[in-house]
Amino acid sequence: MICVLCGGTGAAKFLQGLQRIVPPAEITAVVNTGDDVMWWGLHVSPDVDSITYALAGILSRERGWGVEGDTFECHARMRELGAPAWFSLGDRDLATHLQRTQWLKGGRSLTNVTAEMARRLGVQSRILPMSDDPVETRVVTESGELSFQEYFVRERHQPVPWEVRYIGAEKAHPARGVLDAIHQAQLVIVAPSNPITSIGPILAVPGIRGALRATPATIVAVSPIVGEAAVSGPAGELMRAHGLEVSIRGVAQVYADFLDMVVVEESDRKLAPRVEDLGIRVHSCRTMMQSDEDKAELARQVLVASKMRTPTPTSQSQASRGPRPRAASPRRP
Amino acid sequence: MICVLCGGTGAAKFLQGLQRIVPPAEITAVVNTGDDVMWWGLHVSPDVDSITYALAGILSRERGWGVEGDTFECHARMRELGAPAWFSLGDRDLATHLQRTQWLKGGRSLTNVTAEMARRLGVQSRILPMSDDPVETRVVTESGELSFQEYFVRERHQPVPWEVRYIGAEKAHPARGVLDAIHQAQLVIVAPSNPITSIGPILAVPGIRGALRATPATIVAVSPIVGEAAVSGPAGELMRAHGLEVSIRGVAQVYADFLDMVVVEESDRKLAPRVEDLGIRVHSCRTMMQSDEDKAELARQVLVASKMRTPTPTSQSQASRGPRPRAASPRRP
Numbered sequence: 001m002i003c004v005l006c007g008g009t010g011a012a013k014f015l016q017g018l019q020r021i022v023p024p025a026e027i028t029a030v031v032n033t034g035d036d037v038m039w040w041g042l043h044v045s046p047d048v049d050s051i052t053y054a055l056a057g058i059l060s061r062e063r064g065w066g067v068e069g070d071t072f073e074c075h076a077r078m079r080e081l082g083a084p085a086w087f088s089l090g091d092r093d094l095a096t097h098l099q100r101t102q103w104l105k106g107g108r109s110l111t112n113v114t115a116e117m118a119r120r121l122g123v124q125s126r127i128l129p130m131s132d133d134p135v136e137t138r139v140v141t142e143s144g145e146l147s148f149q150e151y152f153v154r155e156r157h158q159p160v161p162w163e164v165r166y167i168g169a170e171k172a173h174p175a176r177g178v179l180d181a182i183h184q185a186q187l188v189i190v191a192p193s194n195p196i197t198s199i200g201p202i203l204a205v206p207g208i209r210g211a212l213r214a215t216p217a218t219i220v221a222v223s224p225i226v227g228e229a230a231v232s233g234p235a236g237e238l239m240r241a242h243g244l245e246v247s248i249r250g251v252a253q254v255y256a257d258f259l260d261m262v263v264v265e266e267s268d269r270k271l272a273p274r275v276e277d278l279g280i281r282v283h284s285c286r287t288m289m290q291s292d293e294d295k296a297e298l299a300r301q302v303l304v305a306s307k308m309r310t311p312t313p314t315s316q317s318q319a320s321r322g323p324r325p326r327a328a329s330p331r332r333p
Numbered sequence: 334m335i336c337v338l339c340g341g342t343g344a345a346k347f348l349q350g351l352q353r354i355v356p357p358a359e360i361t362a363v364v365n366t367g368d369d370v371m372w373w374g375l376h377v378s379p380d381v382d383s384i385t386y387a388l389a390g391i392l393s394r395e396r397g398w399g400v401e402g403d404t405f406e407c408h409a410r411m412r413e414l415g416a417p418a419w420f421s422l423g424d425r426d427l428a429t430h431l432q433r434t435q436w437l438k439g440g441r442s443l444t445n446v447t448a449e450m451a452r453r454l455g456v457q458s459r460i461l462p463m464s465d466d467p468v469e470t471r472v473v474t475e476s477g478e479l480s481f482q483e484y485f486v487r488e489r490h491q492p493v494p495w496e497v498r499y500i501g502a503e504k505a506h507p508a509r510g511v512l513d514a515i516h517q518a519q520l521v522i523v524a525p526s527n528p529i530t531s532i533g534p535i536l537a538v539p540g541i542r543g544a545l546r547a548t549p550a551t552i553v554a555v556s557p558i559v560g561e562a563a564v565s566g567p568a569g570e571l572m573r574a575h576g577l578e579v580s581i582r583g584v585a586q587v588y589a590d591f592l593d594m595v596v597v598e599e600s601d602r603k604l605a606p607r608v609e610d611l612g613i614r615v616h617s618c619r620t621m622m623q624s625d626e627d628k629a630e631l632a633r634q635v636l637v638a639s640k641m642r643t644p645t646p647t648s649q650s651q652a653s654r655g656p657r658p659r660a661a662s663p664r665r666p
Contacts, residue, residue: 040431041374041438073404077428081453083435091424095410098373102416105374120414 003185003217006031007198008047009064009232010224010289011191012054015125017295018189019055021303024124028181029055030208032193033110033129034137034166034201035148039087040078042097043104046149047198048114048129049096056121067092086154111175128181130202133172137201138165139238148197157234161241164196169204174211182211187306190221192231192287195254196238212258218306219260222287222298223251226265231288248282249274256280263287263302336518336550339364340531341380342397342565343557343622344524345387348458350628351522352388354636357457361514362388363541365526366443366462367470367499367534368481372420373411375430376437379482380531381447381462382429389454400425419487444508461514463535466505470534471498472571481530490567494574497529502537507544515544520639523554525564525620528587529571545591551639552593555620555631556584559598564621581615582607589613596620596635 002022004015006029018027032047046065053059053067060068070090079085089097096117103113109132118127139151141159151157182188193199203209212219228246230236236246244250248264252275255262261281264271265288272282283305289295335355337348339362351360365380379398386392386400393401403423412418422430429450436446442465451460472484474492484490515521526532536542545552561579563569569579577583581597585608588595594614597604598621605615616638622628 041435042431067410071404071406071424073424074407074427074431077400077425078432081428081432081450083428083432091404091406091427092410094407094424094427095414095416098375098407099411099414099416102374117414 001026001028001181001185002187002189003028003030003181004189004191005193005199005202006047006051006191007193008032008035008050009193010222011047011193011198012050012059012064013289013295014189014191014222014299015051016054016059016292017289017297017299018302019125020292020296021299024055025126027125028177028185029125029127030175030178030181030202031114031127031129032198032201033131034135034169034197034204035152036134036136037087037147037149039089039097040083041101042089042094043101044087044089044097045100045110045114045129048110048127049093051127052096052114052118052121052123055118055123055125055127058121066090087149109175111177126177126181128177129175130178130208131172131205132175133168135169135172135201135205136167137197138167139163139197140165152197152234157237161234161238163241164200164238166201166204169201170206172205174205174207178205179207179211182208182215182217185215185217187303188212188215188217188219189302189306190219190255190259192222192224194224194230194233194235194238195244195251196235196242199254209258219255219258220283220302220306221251221255221259221262222302223248223262223264223268225251226268226287247271247274249278252278252280261305263298263305334359334361334514334518335520335522336361336363336514337522337524338526338532338535339380339384339524340526341365341368341383342526343555344380344526344531345383345392345397346622346628347522347524347555347632348384349387349392349625350622350630350632351635352458353625353629354632357388358459360458361510361518362458362460363508363511363514363535364447364460364462365531365534366464367468367502367530367537368485369467369469370420370480370482372422372430373416374434375422375427376434377420377422377430378433378443378447378462381443381460382426384460385429385447385451385454385456388451388456388458388460391454399423420482442508444510459510459514461510462508463511463541464505464538465508466501468502468505468534468538469500470530471500472496472530473498485530485567490570494567494571496574497533497571499534499537502534503539505538507538507540511538512540512544515541515548515550518548518550520636521545521548521550521552522635522639523552523588523592525555525557527557527563527566527568527571528577528584529568529575532587542591552588552591553616553635553639554584554588554592554595555635556581556595556597556601558584559601559620580604580607582611585611585613594638596631596638 137148143159269284285301470481473496476492602617618634
């Protein structure tokens, strides 16, 4: 079993590759819900949707979110009717939110609703929201405090961020199945997602970080940072706001108390020693995911690298000094 | 000022004609809300929507409901997600229901929401729901009691109806503006709508029937019955269930306590004496509304006939024995 901690875009691409090389039923995705938003009265769960659509094979390639080939007739009319329109929902996508909202109103949990949605769309992997409890990622910026979607979509992440808060996280419980998925996995993969606003909310749910420290599974992160910038999105600015170096070392630092290995772009191989200093091994390969082949190859690299517990430097990998005593001496309390 | 009591399809067509021959701002439509339904968690007001779309010039000609040229992407996906799908909402139409539901949740009245929606769509006439209070038209049939939409759409009005109930009507209040519109109108027109399930709920709201009896306005109904059947829909079966003759006489009987005149199809001119017996004048003309010209001509006929208080039999009209002392001696208590 493989457990993948997921945000949206990058994680969706990575899972598309992973399900090409391992049986989908062996994959459990634990997905950020800190970006969830009530929009037009509907419960929208952007990362859960991206992951679900990706695994169902209907994620828009062009946009990276929403349904492939979707239309926006309702959205255009909403704008005419004076509704806020900076957040777009396609017509087919709308059905997901309408049905989710109805199911939630009927008393079902987000976990149950997410599973049902995935089943209806033919997804064989398991998709778990990080929590059934509300956690709201808020970004304190130079222009004031914003919800994640306000910061990311409405303001196009232009305001300089100062701090990210996970409102409600301290009272949230991991969704049913999350801790077991982490404990029982052979491999936990932290997808190439924003460490602060995609993976950060997951780690902020009490119990999840502890489970990651305690699991016997190998834990591998795929770096969303290449060189000194994020592959996409505002991960760089947000890491900087949290006092982290924008590099593979910064990524490794966020996860240092539970991570075994980080998979980085080949061009970052030169930085490996600065990550290995943290007791985290480094595997370098091509991490850019443009084609379906890229996605599958990255997933294959992660699987292969995760089995290299003993340092075996090759032309493709920079191995560390072996497994570190992770659970015994966590770097973060 | 002209006040029109409206259901959906027939009333929508009639209003399209009326607004071609009188300034739209002089028209107030009082619309049935007994068919309103919560669908996919959204407040759908089918008759209000048909009237609004008709007056905005965007009503689907082909379907007679919903938005012209609308797509059904969301609907198709809802079906896939296991949602009930026997009631169709187009993608553009959905925006109306999403926005209405949001506005209602925000504490606005249906009257206010209806006005705002009409304004946003460029409608110059006034559209009033009959009431801001919930009134639910239910049809008791041989197959059990059904909501109106279940009876009309889901069951395609196949079960034999026994009785129609207007649940909540006795506690409902006319929407703000309705009684004034009736009192201040020069002419009140009962649109060619189903007397039982479209006009019936309006008349069931306490105060409205009394206002119709008391208004100095001339009141003219356009018969939705031609010969022994409804032009469309189940008006015939429903009238029969309520012990009414399915004819222009039956229509006149429903409104006998406030009606001055009924406008009927030419072929029904022969039945005029049986209506005039009720003290209601009869004007016959072409009432079928196929083309835009038909709609405008019918509206013109209604306006012309409404002014014929003194009997002036012509080749186009069968006039009654003059105005009857309506308010003084109502036929129905």
